[in-house]
Amino acid sequence: MTQIADAPIDTVRTPADRVEAWLGKFNEALAAEDPHAVAALFVDDSYWRDLVAFTWNLKTVEGREQIAAMLTERLAQTRPRGFVASEEPTDSDGVAEAFIAFETATGRGDGQLRLRVDDDGEDRAWTLLTTLQELKGYEESTGVSRPMGASHGSDPTAKSWAERQEEEAAALGRTVQPYVLVIGGGQGGIALGARLRQLGVTSLVVDKYDRPGDQWRSRYKTLCLHDPVWYDHLPYLPFPANWPVFAPKDKVADWLEFYTKVMEVPYWSRTECRSASYDEEQGRWTVEIVRDGEQMTLYPTQLVLATGMSGKPNVPSFPGADTFAGDQHHSSRHPGPDGFVGKKVVVIGANNSSHDICKALVENGIDTTMVQRSSTHVVKSASLMKIGLGALYSEEAVQGGMTTKKADMTFASLPYKIMHQFQIPLYDQIREQDKDYYDRLEKAGFDLDFGDDESGLFMKYLRRGSGYYIDVGACDLVADGTIKLAKGGVKEITENSVVLEDGTELPADVIVYATGYGSMNGWAADLMGQEVADRVGKVWGLGSDTTKDPGPWEGEQRNMWKPTQQPNLWFHGGNLHQSRHYSLYLALQLKARFEGLDTPVYGLQEVHHLS
Numbered sequence: 245m246t247q248i249a250d251a252p253i254d255t256v257r258t259p260a261d262r263v264e265a266w267l268g269k270f271n272e273a274l275a276a277e278d279p280h281a282v283a284a285l286f287v288d289d290s291y292w293r294d295l296v297a298f299t300w301n302l303k304t305v306e307g308r309e310q311i312a313a314m315l316t317e318r319l320a321q322t323r324p325r326g327f328v329a330s331e332e333p334t335d336s337d338g339v340a341e342a343f344i345a346f347e348t349a350t351g352r353g354d355g356q357l358r359l360r361v362d363d364d365g366e367d368r369a370w371t372l373l374t375t376l377q378e379l380k381g382y383e384e385s386t387g388v389s390r391p392m393g394a395s396h397g398s399d400p401t402a403k404s405w406a407e408r409q410e411e412e413a414a415a416l417g418r419t420v421q422p423y424v425l426v427i428g429g430g431q432g433g434i435a436l437g438a439r440l441r442q443l444g445v446t447s448l449v450v451d452k453y454d455r456p457g458d459q460w461r462s463r464y465k466t467l468c469l470h471d472p473v474w475y476d477h478l479p480y481l482p483f484p485a486n487w488p489v490f491a492p493k494d495k496v497a498d499w500l501e502f503y504t505k506v507m508e509v510p511y512w513s514r515t516e517c518r519s520a521s522y523d524e525e526q527g528r529w530t531v532e533i534v535r536d537g538e539q540m541t542l543y544p545t546q547l548v549l550a551t552g553m554s555g556k557p558n559v560p561s562f563p564g565a566d567t568f569a570g571d572q573h574h575s576s577r578h579p580g581p582d583g584f585v586g587k588k589v590v591v592i593g594a595n596n597s598s599h600d601i602c603k604a605l606v607e608n609g610i611d612t613t614m615v616q617r618s619s620t621h622v623v624k625s626a627s628l629m630k631i632g633l634g635a636l637y638s639e640e641a642v643q644g645g646m647t648t649k650k651a652d653m654t655f656a657s658l659p660y661k662i663m664h665q666f667q668i669p670l671y672d673q674i675r676e677q678d679k680d681y682y683d684r685l686e687k688a689g690f691d692l693d694f695g696d697d698e699s700g701l702f703m704k705y706l707r708r709g710s711g712y713y714i715d716v717g718a719c720d721l722v723a724d725g726t727i728k729l730a731k732g733g734v735k736e737i738t739e740n741s742v743v744l745e746d747g748t749e750l751p752a753d754v755i756v757y758a759t760g761y762g763s764m765n766g767w768a769a770d771l772m773g774q775e776v777a778d779r780v781g782k783v784w785g786l787g788s789d790t791t792k793d794p795g796p797w798e799g800e801q802r803n804m805w806k807p808t809q810q811p812n813l814w815f816h817g818g819n820l821h822q823s824r825h826y827s828l829y830l831a832l833q834l835k836a837r838f839e840g841l842d843t844p845v846y847g848l849q850e851v852h853h854l855s
């Protein structure tokens with residue numbers, strides 16, 4: 245995975261020797277508070293990714309100059325020390341790799357290190373990941389420090405757990421304000437809520453749905469997770485060993501509801517946030533909500549938008565759409581095939597939702613046409629599992645000693661700047677292995693792509709969050725014509741058809757707009773006004789200068805899980821893996837502020853694009 249072409253290889257020393265020697269020098273240079281001496285321990289094209297431990301930010305610094313600049317600003321206050329290998333280091337094609345542990349003045353951290361033999365024969369760091377795992381003095385009460393639960397002895401005034409829960413719930417939002425208000429209680433909001441609860445931060449998650457999990461319940465009935473179970477665990481409470489590889493959406497929904505309860509996440513259902521405004525002077529938000537019909541005002545200090553990156557439907561306005569006589573709806577509102585038997589359905593779009601919806605429709609004998617407006621990246625789920633994720637997230641990986649935490653650390657340790665270089669060979673392999681499959685699809689007229697630089701699915705996800713389908717069976721139906729394929733832009737909608745730009749007319753009783761979702765920035769505009777949304781800028785993407793991800797290069801995902809240009813406003817979300825992993829860093833940033841710790845942010849997100 246980490247082979248460097250033509251790099252010299254050290255065949256004499258063990259990886260453990262190499263890592264120990266390098267960490268010794270690293271510790272010395274850090275102790276000497278000498279940023280340039282530290283930077284000199286890195287190769288020219290090096291990457292140091294820091295998740296909160298040094299920068300109170302999610303920040304990747306690239307090359308010696310940026311490393312020295314970061315340390316010049318952050319070293320004295322961070323006071324890092326005690327870097328050690330936390331497991332036996334390994335070797336991968338001459339690159340020594342190690343999981344590491346360390347501490348700073350305020351916390352304890354973990355990370356990952358890769359060493360390369362530099363041109364002068366010296367070992368230097370090629371990639372370094374440093375992550376904050378806990379704040380000193382504010383450690384979570386787990387394991388040996390778990391709560392007692394029972395209070396032994398005699399105290400007639402002692403309240404039961406249930407009574408204390410009730411009292412807390414009655415006070416929250418009325419006599420006690422949440423320090424953190426999380427708007428949106430999908431998988432993201434729930435995972436963050438669980439972490440904040442464990443960290444003792446007074447917080448509240450609100451969602452307009454009736455029950456936790458309704459985000460998944462409300463989607464079309466045949467939907468199953470596209471990612472495998474090993475990738476999907478929530479914090480603290482992994483899925484049981486009998487959990488299916490691809491969980492059906494209602495099962496995920498029930499798990500989220502159960503999880504919310506057992507993790508004691510303060511959660512208000514049937515609660516819609518209507519608006520939020522920030523009071524600079526008081527340093528707090530005024531948030532108007534409607535809870536079960538009751539209008540309320542909350543005054544949280546920190547506001548997290550966990551309203552879903554796949555949350556705000558993007559519905560194009562085609563001429564004539566208002567004249568259409570049949571049923572038309574966005575894919576997020578698609579109920580599944582049952583009500584459409586005997587009808588002609590046109591599904592506009594050719595990515596994940598479209599394929600899933602079309603597959604379920606034709607399986608119910610419904611005449612279905614998919615309209616492909618631009619090329620799509622498709623990859624067979626089995627190939628993705630084996631070649632794309634298998635080394636870290638699979639039963640084989642688990643049996644080989646891989647844990648979710650180690651997998652997440654390894655995943656996070658590959659800098660975004662060079663991630664595509666490691667993805668391209670995987671997709672070359674997939675393309676080769678599944679050549680017949682791709683040939684059949686192209687023969688059916690389906691426009692395929694593998695991303696602007698052939699780096700495949702995961703880079704598309706990180707860069708633009710769209711433009712792909714993980715194939716769980718629909719592609720065969722496209723290839724054999726069961727799902728009819730039409731191509732090109734939509735010119736107009738008539739009373740009973742969809743007309744394409746080349747004049748093709750597709751008769752339709754039902755139109756499904758599988759046209760994706762807008763930027764999370766749109767949620768900010770809805771709730772806080774355009775001015776705040778513009779201050780924050782585009783959310784998601786890396787600045788890769790590829791389609792839908794304009795430059796300049798950002799190095800991290802824009803505005804996600806880190807401070808934004810709007811004080812005390814945060815964005816959280818993504819797939820289950822991201823909700824699990826990044827909720828920790830967001831929760832620790834919020835906890836530090838809750839406790840009044842000094843949190844100077846290095847390299848605050850700049851704004852280059854508005855939406």
Ligand SMILES: Cc1cc2nc3c(=O)[nH]c(=O)nc-3n(C[C@H](O)[C@H](O)[C@H](O)COP(=O)(O)OP(=O)(O)OC[C@H]3O[C@@H](n4cnc5c(N)ncnc54)[C@H](O)[C@@H]3O)c2cc1C
Binds near residue numbers: 451553554555818819
């Ligand atoms: C077809 C499809 C398949 C997918 N497959 C997978 C998969 O296999 N694995 C995976 O990890 N992800 C998958 N995803 C993506 C997944 O849905 C999102 O990653 C996930 O839902 C994001 O979770 P979230 O908590 O960030 O947002 P959401 O689940 O969208 O939750 C946002 C919540 O915010 C609430 N909300 C919004 N505005 C307000 C307001 N003003 N007041 C109160 N509440 C509000 C909404 O009610 C909603 O409950 C899939 C998505 C789709 C559409």
